[in-house]
Amino acid sequence: MLAFSFxxxxxxxxxxxxxxxFPQGHVSPG
Structure with a gap:
């Protein structure tokens, strides 16, 4: 699972x- 987190x-x-x-990846601060 470490590879996934990395x-x-x-x-x-x-x-x-x-x-x-991944919704998290789609969201960008800038």
Whole structure:
């Protein structure tokens, strides 16, 4: 499960996550 958490961290770090499956990734502070 660590890999998944690490992956999510990278996705959130990106300016715009192409993954729409995750609501958290879709939300960006800027």
């Amino acid at each position: 992956f999510m961290a990278i996705v959130r770090s990106l300016p715009h996550a192409p993954i729409n499956s």
